Amino acid sequence: MNVSTSEPFQIVYSIYQHEYLGYLFESFVVQLNEKGTLTLKCQNISSKNADEFSAGLDETDFQLIEWTDSLQQDVIYRKFNNKKISITDFFLKTYDSKKGDKDLQQAIEGYVDTQKSKILERLTEKQVFIMGSDGNPTWKQLELLSEKATVLFHFRRNETETVYFPTIKYAGEKVNFQFQNAFIVCDEPAWMVLNDKLYSFAKEVDGKKLRPFLNRSNIIIPxxxxxxxYQKFVAPLIASFDVYAKGFEIQSEGYAPKPLLLLTEFHTAKQTALSLFDEGSNVAVAEEDDGESQILFDLSFRYGHSTFKASETGAPVSVSLEKSNGSYIFHRIRRKPQLETENIEFLKRTGLELKHGRVLLPKAEAFTWLHEYSELIKESGFELQQSSNNGKKYFIGNSSINVQINENRDWFDIYATVRFGEYEMPFIKLRNLILRKKREFTLPNGEIAVIPEVWLTQYSELIAFSENHDGGDTVSIRKHHLALVAELNRENLAQVTISNKLEQLRTFEHLEDQPMPQGFVGELRPYQKAGYNWMHFLKKYGFGGCLADDMGLGKTSQALAMLQSQKESNPDQPSLVIVPTSLVYNWELEAKKFTPDLRVFTYIGTQRDKNVEQFNNYDVIITSYGIVRIDIEQLKKYFFNYVILDESQAIKNPGSNVAKAVRELHCRHRLVLTGTPIENSTLDLWSQMSFVNPGLLGNEQFFRNEFLTPIEKRNDDQKLRRLHAIIRPFVLRRHKSQVAKDLPEKIEHIQYCKMEPDQEEAYEEAKSYFRNKILENIDEKAMAKSQLLLIQGLTKLRQIANHPKMVDPSYAGSSGKLQDVLHRLETGISENHKILIFSQFVKHLNIIRHHLDKKDITYAYLDGQTKDRRGQVELFQESEDIPVFLISLKAGGLGLNLTAADYVFILDPWWNPAIEAQAVDRAHRIGQQQTVFTYKFITKNTVEEKILALQQHKMRLAGDLITTEESFVKSLSKEDILTLLD
Structure with missing residues (x-):
C-alpha cells in the first residue's frame, strides 16, 4: 500500500524479531489522516526510495534508513557468505542447533549489535514501535527513556553456595523487570524493552548479563x-560494574602507579621474535632490525601488590582475587590512565616509542638509549628490571669516560679512564676491545657492560688514530692530528693541554712571514708568498702538506722558492721532485727561470745511471713516476731532504705500484702539488694524505668505513665536514676567483648542435640496441655486474653524438657537431684567434685533423703517442702561423702553459668537470693577457645532454666530490639509466 508524498506522512521505526538474527529494526513511512494521526496506510522505506520522501525526512532519518538497510537479511547474506548457496540454506546451515557455525554466528552477532547500537543512540525524538504479528509497523509505540538505568549486581555467599542476581533502578526507583515479558533488544551495550518503555544502561552493561534473569530470580553457584x-566472572564484573557482596570482601584501594620497564634479550630474527608474544602485532619493532640480538622493552605499572601491563588498556579498574583461610578478598584497584599516559609520553620524549606498551630494538640502539637516559628515567620514578631467561645480566647503570690529552715532544699522550658504575678501566683496554670489534665485556661482578654507541661515534677517530708503542697502558696520537685533538677539546669531550705555538697551526692567518731566498729570480704574488710561508710553517713542525691551488696559479714557482730556500740553508741536502713524464721539461724551464742557481739533475731516460750517489752533486733531482716505480729499490736507499710530488693525483690509487713505491722513499719533508686532490673519489685524497702525513686518516679500511662510504654513498655532510676538519691544516687550496683577480675574464659558451638525419638514425638504432641489452642485463645480473656494458654503451652513444664515423668507418654521412665546430673554427681563425681543441677521443681529433688538412690549415698536435711534446708546445706558442692546437684531453690536460691561445674548444663533455677545467686552464693562467673564450659543444637530444643534467642532479660541487666515468656510472640507478637511454 503506497504512501502518497503529496499528503501528510510520518516516518517511524519498528522493532521486529528475526528467526535467526534476533530483534531488528525496519523503517516505514505512514500516511497521516486529516487529524494528523497515523493510519494503516504504510510503506517500507529504504535508501532506494528515501529521496521520494525527502520533504518529511531530516539528516538523521537518512542515516537511520541506511543503518536499518544494513540489517536486512539479504545484506547479511551478501556480507558473510562466499559460497553458492541460497539465503534460506545459508541461515539454516549457519544456525543449525547441532552443526551450526559458531564462529560465523558470533561474527554476525557482533556486526548486528554494532549496527543496532548506532541506531538506538540516534532514535531520540523519533517514533519507535513494536511491529505486530500481522506486520503492522505501528502496533505498539515505545517510550524512549531519557535517563540511563543503573544495575547493581548482588552476591550472597554462605557455607554451601553463592546466590547471584541483579537489580535495576531508574530515576532512583527500583524496576521490577523479572517475569514481566521484558526482552533485550541489543546486547552490547544492553537496551531493554519493558512495559512499553525502552531502557538504556549506565556503564554500558552487557545485555547477556541481564538476559538470564528475565524469567528467573537468581543463579546459584555451588x-x-x-x-x-569468582576469578573468571566475578572479578571482571567488580572491575566494571557496581557490586554488592555479602560473604566476601571487596576492598577499593588507591595507589599511584609505579612504572616498571623490563628488558629482555632475544637472539632471533624479527618474524620469530614477534611470535614470542601473544600480541605480536602489538610490538613496535625498529626498522633497522637486522635479525641479530635485540632487546625488548616491556612497560608495566605496579599498584600496591598488583602489576598491570601497559598493553592491558581495558577498563580503568582492575581487580585481583586473594584467598585466605577459606575467605575471599577482591582488591579493587582503580588505575590512573592519565598518570600512565604521562609516563608513556615521557618515554616517547626520550626516543623510546612504545606500541601497546612494548618496543623491540637492536641491541646497539637499545643500549645507546640506556646509556643516555637510564639515570634520567630512574630519577623520574621508573624501575629498570632485567629478565634473566638466558642467565645473562647486563650492566644498565651509569657509565662515563674521561679523556685528557697532553702535548709531548713528538706526540699527544692520551690519559683516559672509563667507568661502569663502581668499576674503572684504562682507555687502552677500551681501545683494544673496539679495534677487535668487541662491544661487550664482563665486569668483576659478572654483569656484561656494553660500550655505548655514542662513544664509538665521539671517539672513533681518536681510537683509530691512536698508537700503543710499548705494549703498556700508554696511548699516543701523532701531532698532525691536531685538528682532532682541538675538536675534542671544543666539544668538551677531552681536557687538552697544548702549547700556543702548536695552536697556531689550526689557522693560517698569522703565519710568520719568511724572507725570500736570495737566489729566487722574480717576485711571488701575495697569495704565492702566503703559500711559501705555509710551507715553512709545516716544515717547522715536521708536517707534510698538499698545495692544491687551482691550475695556473703557480704551484711550481712556490715549490721552487721553497727548494731555493732549502739550498741556501741546507746546501748539502738534495730534494727529489717527481712529476708526470710530460712535465719534466716544464719543471726544467721553470727552474731555469725562477731559480737559476739550483743545480738541477733530470733523472730520466733509458740510459740513465742508476747510482744514487750522483745525487750528492745536485740540489734538485727531477724524475718521473714511471722511473720511481722502476728504480724504487735504488731510490729508497737515499735520504732526501724533500720529496715533492707534482700532479700527485698520479698516486690516487693506493694499491698501484707507483703509490706503493713513493711511500717507500725516505726523506725529511714531504709535499704534494695538485689542482685536483679528489679526482675519482675521496680515496684519492686518502692516498695522497697518507703519503705526506702517514696515519693522518687511519688505515684504508677505516677510511672507507668512516668517510668514503658515508660521503659517497649516503651524502653525509657531517662526515664531509669531519674530513675537512682533519685535513684542513695540511691542505692549502686557493681558487682563481679568490686570488688571481688580475687574470682576464674567462667566458664559457655551450654550443648546442643538432644531429644530421643520417646521424640521428644511427644514434637511435644504437640507443635502442643498448637500452634493451643493458636493461635485460640489469634484470639478469643486477646493477653492479652491468656497469661494464653500461660504460661501453654510453661510450658508443657519445661517439655517435660526435660523429658516427668514430664507430662505423664506412659511415658516409655528416655530423651536426662537426659542421658547427668547423664553422666556429674557421670564424675564429679569420679573426686571428689562436685555438686549443680538446677531445677525449683521439679518433675525434683525427676527424678534425683530416678537415684541417683539406683546408690547408696548419696546426700543432699532441696525444699520448706524441714524442716531441716540447716542440709542439713551442710551435704553437711562438709561431703566429699555427692557429690551432689539437690536444688529447688526457695527454695535454696537465702542466702545459699555452697562454698564446684565447679560444678553447671542448669537443665532447667529460664526466669529470674538473678535467675540463684543467684543459681550459692551459690558456687561462698567469701570463694570459686576453679574455679566454671556451666553447663546449653538446649534441642535443643525446646522452651528452642528459649526462650533464644528471651530473647537476646527482653530483656535488667539485670542491666536495669530483667524479669520473667509473664512479659516475656506479652511482646510477635503474631509473637514471632509463633517463639516459630514453
Whole structure:
C-alpha cells in the first residue's frame, strides 16, 4: 500500500524479531489522516526510495534508513557468505542447533549489535514501535527513556553456595523487570524493552548479563566451583560494574602507579621474535632490525601488590582475587590512565616509542638509549628490571669516560679512564676491545657492560688514530692530528693541554712571514708568498702538506722558492721532485727561470745511471713516476731532504705500484702539488694524505668505513665536514676567483648542435640496441655486474653524438657537431684567434685533423703517442702561423702553459668537470693577457645532454666530490639509466 508524498506522512521505526538474527529494526513511512494521526496506510522505506520522501525526512532519518538497510537479511547474506548457496540454506546451515557455525554466528552477532547500537543512540525524538504479528509497523509505540538505568549486581555467599542476581533502578526507583515479558533488544551495550518503555544502561552493561534473569530470580553457584567462578566472572564484573557482596570482601584501594620497564634479550630474527608474544602485532619493532640480538622493552605499572601491563588498556579498574583461610578478598584497584599516559609520553620524549606498551630494538640502539637516559628515567620514578631467561645480566647503570690529552715532544699522550658504575678501566683496554670489534665485556661482578654507541661515534677517530708503542697502558696520537685533538677539546669531550705555538697551526692567518731566498729570480704574488710561508710553517713542525691551488696559479714557482730556500740553508741536502713524464721539461724551464742557481739533475731516460750517489752533486733531482716505480729499490736507499710530488693525483690509487713505491722513499719533508686532490673519489685524497702525513686518516679500511662510504654513498655532510676538519691544516687550496683577480675574464659558451638525419638514425638504432641489452642485463645480473656494458654503451652513444664515423668507418654521412665546430673554427681563425681543441677521443681529433688538412690549415698536435711534446708546445706558442692546437684531453690536460691561445674548444663533455677545467686552464693562467673564450659543444637530444643534467642532479660541487666515468656510472640507478637511454 503506497504512501502518497503529496499528503501528510510520518516516518517511524519498528522493532521486529528475526528467526535467526534476533530483534531488528525496519523503517516505514505512514500516511497521516486529516487529524494528523497515523493510519494503516504504510510503506517500507529504504535508501532506494528515501529521496521520494525527502520533504518529511531530516539528516538523521537518512542515516537511520541506511543503518536499518544494513540489517536486512539479504545484506547479511551478501556480507558473510562466499559460497553458492541460497539465503534460506545459508541461515539454516549457519544456525543449525547441532552443526551450526559458531564462529560465523558470533561474527554476525557482533556486526548486528554494532549496527543496532548506532541506531538506538540516534532514535531520540523519533517514533519507535513494536511491529505486530500481522506486520503492522505501528502496533505498539515505545517510550524512549531519557535517563540511563543503573544495575547493581548482588552476591550472597554462605557455607554451601553463592546466590547471584541483579537489580535495576531508574530515576532512583527500583524496576521490577523479572517475569514481566521484558526482552533485550541489543546486547552490547544492553537496551531493554519493558512495559512499553525502552531502557538504556549506565556503564554500558552487557545485555547477556541481564538476559538470564528475565524469567528467573537468581543463579546459584555451588561452593565446589566458586573460586574459578569468582576469578573468571566475578572479578571482571567488580572491575566494571557496581557490586554488592555479602560473604566476601571487596576492598577499593588507591595507589599511584609505579612504572616498571623490563628488558629482555632475544637472539632471533624479527618474524620469530614477534611470535614470542601473544600480541605480536602489538610490538613496535625498529626498522633497522637486522635479525641479530635485540632487546625488548616491556612497560608495566605496579599498584600496591598488583602489576598491570601497559598493553592491558581495558577498563580503568582492575581487580585481583586473594584467598585466605577459606575467605575471599577482591582488591579493587582503580588505575590512573592519565598518570600512565604521562609516563608513556615521557618515554616517547626520550626516543623510546612504545606500541601497546612494548618496543623491540637492536641491541646497539637499545643500549645507546640506556646509556643516555637510564639515570634520567630512574630519577623520574621508573624501575629498570632485567629478565634473566638466558642467565645473562647486563650492566644498565651509569657509565662515563674521561679523556685528557697532553702535548709531548713528538706526540699527544692520551690519559683516559672509563667507568661502569663502581668499576674503572684504562682507555687502552677500551681501545683494544673496539679495534677487535668487541662491544661487550664482563665486569668483576659478572654483569656484561656494553660500550655505548655514542662513544664509538665521539671517539672513533681518536681510537683509530691512536698508537700503543710499548705494549703498556700508554696511548699516543701523532701531532698532525691536531685538528682532532682541538675538536675534542671544543666539544668538551677531552681536557687538552697544548702549547700556543702548536695552536697556531689550526689557522693560517698569522703565519710568520719568511724572507725570500736570495737566489729566487722574480717576485711571488701575495697569495704565492702566503703559500711559501705555509710551507715553512709545516716544515717547522715536521708536517707534510698538499698545495692544491687551482691550475695556473703557480704551484711550481712556490715549490721552487721553497727548494731555493732549502739550498741556501741546507746546501748539502738534495730534494727529489717527481712529476708526470710530460712535465719534466716544464719543471726544467721553470727552474731555469725562477731559480737559476739550483743545480738541477733530470733523472730520466733509458740510459740513465742508476747510482744514487750522483745525487750528492745536485740540489734538485727531477724524475718521473714511471722511473720511481722502476728504480724504487735504488731510490729508497737515499735520504732526501724533500720529496715533492707534482700532479700527485698520479698516486690516487693506493694499491698501484707507483703509490706503493713513493711511500717507500725516505726523506725529511714531504709535499704534494695538485689542482685536483679528489679526482675519482675521496680515496684519492686518502692516498695522497697518507703519503705526506702517514696515519693522518687511519688505515684504508677505516677510511672507507668512516668517510668514503658515508660521503659517497649516503651524502653525509657531517662526515664531509669531519674530513675537512682533519685535513684542513695540511691542505692549502686557493681558487682563481679568490686570488688571481688580475687574470682576464674567462667566458664559457655551450654550443648546442643538432644531429644530421643520417646521424640521428644511427644514434637511435644504437640507443635502442643498448637500452634493451643493458636493461635485460640489469634484470639478469643486477646493477653492479652491468656497469661494464653500461660504460661501453654510453661510450658508443657519445661517439655517435660526435660523429658516427668514430664507430662505423664506412659511415658516409655528416655530423651536426662537426659542421658547427668547423664553422666556429674557421670564424675564429679569420679573426686571428689562436685555438686549443680538446677531445677525449683521439679518433675525434683525427676527424678534425683530416678537415684541417683539406683546408690547408696548419696546426700543432699532441696525444699520448706524441714524442716531441716540447716542440709542439713551442710551435704553437711562438709561431703566429699555427692557429690551432689539437690536444688529447688526457695527454695535454696537465702542466702545459699555452697562454698564446684565447679560444678553447671542448669537443665532447667529460664526466669529470674538473678535467675540463684543467684543459681550459692551459690558456687561462698567469701570463694570459686576453679574455679566454671556451666553447663546449653538446649534441642535443643525446646522452651528452642528459649526462650533464644528471651530473647537476646527482653530483656535488667539485670542491666536495669530483667524479669520473667509473664512479659516475656506479652511482646510477635503474631509473637514471632509463633517463639516459630514453
Amino acid at each position: 561452593k565446589s566451583v566458586e573460586e574459578t567462578y
